[in-house]
Amino acid sequence: MNDMEPYSMYTDMGIEKRVVDYCQQMEQSLQERFQKIDRRAEYNQLKVLHAMQKNKLSEAHLYPSTGYGYNDIGRDTLEQIYADVFHTEDALVRPHITCGTHALHIALAGNLRPGDEILSPVGKPYDTLDEVIGIRSSAGSLAEYGVTYRQVDLLPDGSFDWEGIRNAIHEKTRLVEIQRSKGYATRPTLSVAQIGELVAFIKSIRSDIICMVDNCYGEFVEELEPTDVGADMAVGSLIKNPGGGLAPIGGYIVGTKECVARAAYRLTAPGLGKELGAGLGVTASFIQGLFLAPTVTAAALKGAILAANLYESLGYRTIPNAVEERYDIIQAIEFGTPELLIAFCEGIQAAAPVDSYVTPTPWAMPGYDSDVIMAAGAFVSGASIELSADGPVKPPYAVYFQGGLTYPHAKFGIMKTLQCMVDKGVQL
Ligand SMILES: *Cc1c(COP(=O)(O)O)cnc(C)c1O
Numbered sequence: 001m002n003d004m005e006p007y008s009m010y011t012d013m014g015i016e017k018r019v020v021d022y023c024q025q026m027e028q029s030l031q032e033r034f035q036k037i038d039r040r041a042e043y044n045q046l047k048v049l050h051a052m053q054k055n056k057l058s059e060a061h062l063y064p065s066t067g068y069g070y071n072d073i074g075r076d077t078l079e080q081i082y083a084d085v086f087h088t089e090d091a092l093v094r095p096h097i098t099c100g101t102h103a104l105h106i107a108l109a110g111n112l113r114p115g116d117e118i119l120s121p122v123g124k125p126y127d128t129l130d131e132v133i134g135i136r137s138s139a140g141s142l143a144e145y146g147v148t149y150r151q152v153d154l155l156p157d158g159s160f161d162w163e164g165i166r167n168a169i170h171e172k173t174r175l176v177e178i179q180r181s182k183g184y185a186t187r188p189t190l191s192v193a194q195i196g197e198l199v200a201f202i203k204s205i206r207s208d209i210i211c212m213v214d215n216c217y218g219e220f221v222e223e224l225e226p227t228d229v230g231a232d233m234a235v236g237s238l239i240k241n242p243g244g245g246l247a248p249i250g251g252y253i254v255g256t257k258e259c260v261a262r263a264a265y266r267l268t269a270p271g272l273g274k275e276l277g278a279g280l281g282v283t284a285s286f287i288q289g290l291f292l293a294p295t296v297t298a299a300a301l302k303g304a305i306l307a308a309n310l311y312e313s314l315g316y317r318t319i320p321n322a323v324e325e326r327y328d329i330i331q332a333i334e335f336g337t338p339e340l341l342i343a344f345c346e347g348i349q350a351a352a353p354v355d356s357y358v359t360p361t362p363w364a365m366p367g368y369d370s371d372v373i374m375a376a377g378a379f380v381s382g383a384s385i386e387l388s389a390d391g392p393v394k395p396p397y398a399v400y401f402q403g404g405l406t407y408p409h410a411k412f413g414i415m416k417t418l419q420c421m422v423d424k425g426v427q428l
Contacts, residue, residue, distance in 0.1 A: 044294035051084035069278030100237030103251030110266035114146035116174035196229030246289030303410025345375035347417030352377020
């Protein structure tokens with residue numbers, strides 16, 4: 001039977017029949033949910049394709065440029081495509097942006113001046129921004145340049161503290177930083193609709209405040225992006241969702257002409273801005289990666305949903321849970337014991353296309369107060385749009401996992417984690 005073809009591959013690759021069956025049955029029960037995700041991917045695929053056609057993307061745009069990169073038409077077309085996908089006036093999409101944190105830094109530093117204040121109305125931002133902003137003192141932080149920071153936490157139920165936010169806004173408030181994904185915090189991820197409400201509220205108090213969204217892990221999860229609901233700027237990493245697994249490096253900033261220009265003056269130099277910056281042959285991967293990003297994001301989402309359903313059925317706490325609506329691709333699972341956290345990461349590693357034979361072990365990573373275990377066997381080093389998992393080895397022994405360039409790979413990776421659990425004595 002043709003239908004059985006993958007079945008024997010699973011058993012050949014070290015998964016017991018009962019584990020395969022358990023996963024397949026769960027998958028069957030999720031078909032309706034998966035169809036919804038596929039329809040969203042279909043919409044986003046057309047959105048991306050439309051932007052490429054509208055800008056008359058042509059073969060010449062895929063060629064490398066070198067040196068100063070004046071008149072790099074491939075780069076300029078790529079940026080116009082991003083601007084159209086995100087419905088913004090302009091975009092900065094470059095291999096010279098090292099990572100998501102770097103993109104966030106130039107967006108902030110480019111748009112803030114001494115005496116200005118940043119407000120985060122959604123609690124503490126992603127860890128790496130501590131030193132960018134100067135929440136933890138650091139050489140070169142915005143605090144050293146006289147930019148101050150204020151924060152309003154979400155209420156205990158995860159909703160916005162409207163009154164607290166209103167009271168925190170004053171004449172120095174210049175920019176509001178809204179992080180869409182929960183990252184490694186325990187708060188819920190924000191939907192685009194919630195971000196829209198928050199932006200409208202802030203603009204109703206002072207319309208000249210820049211509303212910037214850290215869009216990491218959120219791109220193409222919904223039909224709308226934060227820039228569709230009033231955000232002045234959205235920022236992210238190309239080794240997450242929008243790079244589609246093909247971008248080997250990079251970050252993006254989309255937004256108003258003014259916001260993007262000021263960020264570009266910070267990336268290159270005052271007076272130079274977007275005019276310089278050779279593509280070095282990476283532009284083609286950015287464009288093709290963006291083309292794949294909607295379906296790659298959908299694959300990662302389906303994997304996350306399959307994992308949440310499997311592990312919740314086995315009695316573990318999953319965040320988001322099995323049935324919740326999703327606004328980013330991250331899945332957390334609390335195992336309660338170090339053995340199972342480590343077993344999960346071993347499964348992800350063993351399922352990787354690269355370095356599948358190595359065993360991940362917990363280590364004392366700089367900046368963490370406990371050992372951390374990480375599993376990744378990625379084509380692009382550190383790319384978390386590829387199937388990957390990590391977690392601090394301390395209670396509640398939660399693993400954070402994300403990615404999967406194709407759904408069959410994400411599914412296999414999750415099966416492999418379950419096999420590792422079963423080998424440790426977990427009962428199906
Ligand atoms: C990944 C991430 C960042 C930083 O990205 P890096 O590429 O690791 O520097 C910032 N914010 C959020 C929410 C993220 O998920």
